[in-house]
Amino acid sequence: MPATSDNTRQRVAVFGAAGRVGRAVTAALLHQDHHVTAVLRDPTRHELPPHPQLRAIQGDAQHPERLAPVLRTVEAVVLAVTPFTAPPQSFDGFDLDYYAKIVIAIDEVWDRPDRRLIAVGLTATLTLDSGQRVMDDPTLFPAQLRPFAEAHARELLALRTTTLDWAILTPPAGFGAQPEPATGQEYQLAAEPVTREQATAQLSHARYAHAVAAELGTPTVHGARVAVVPRVT
Template structure:
């Protein structure tokens, strides 16, 4: 039997590991034998299940200089933060550069030579095969949430201006509203169909797609929608 004890470990940070998406991604990475640095604002309040390869650390994505020690230990990271746990009553005072600040800060304070970042996208930013964005259709996206969607869109622009080796995986608008479907999900290039943009997708299936993009990248410097089977006949990056 071959000796695998000397095989190098893979280590990734999940920024926003305490949220629903972050928790799912953390679990998926641990299943894939990654060492995971779970970055949360308050380690004393986190409820991530204990695991020998899980390391919980305090950090605020809006203050990326404080993340530098943790980032220095990883080769990959997942950005799964959100400014809201639920839709706000008002966007008064909301910073449209919320994600831009995070992305530019990560690029400045992540010293590793290989820096693979997978960012969690928002369905509202997807371009449909009709030519419009999901956020432009009031039947698909509430207009009052548009400032949040525009902040997400600016995130992709900011990523293009960094030296990070990045990908953005965008879940459909039915994210979290479907049971796990297992193998068969696909990464689909834009434009997407209305059915793809509004499909249901579990957090677990999305997290598996993120873990796959860290372990065996197929998307380099771009975005793709994560859609469940069956999908329409559009160019696919992975299956």
């Protein structure tokens, strides 16, 4: 029995579906009765738990033009890719427009009227209630990783130039730190500025993934970046 309370069954392409976040999002979407197309650079390298509403295809987020026929079949995209699974030794040669180029290209090639894109954000881009961005506080974010934060920041600017129905859902710094909860439902969306406590909170991938699935089933965030933080009761 699907856990969804709404009856909006979406067809969703998850870019990076075999990653830490992508797997959790894929599982949450399938649990909510959505149909998922897992876009993987090399499907032979990853095994996803089989599901009748899941198909895996070869594709590269940096070349969405090759995915135009697939994109035409989905109402939504979740962008959960990263050029760095772990912090790199150096950012030499890193394209600060890595994410910006991907979302612009998706906008250009995705040919259908309803086009919802949810991007997985980065804590470092969030603005705190002190007025400072997380990335500007070296006690919260290592200065040497700033190019990565800048790339995520540019993604937001790029999305604003598109006609996509987009949302950036930004996890807190303690993302993935918690064991997966049984329900994964106790989260809230927080507009910026966020408190330091919110920015540094812990949130499991499952709880975050539930927020993504909910934003696809019943969208509430349009053309904005929000933080996904634990619900304070």
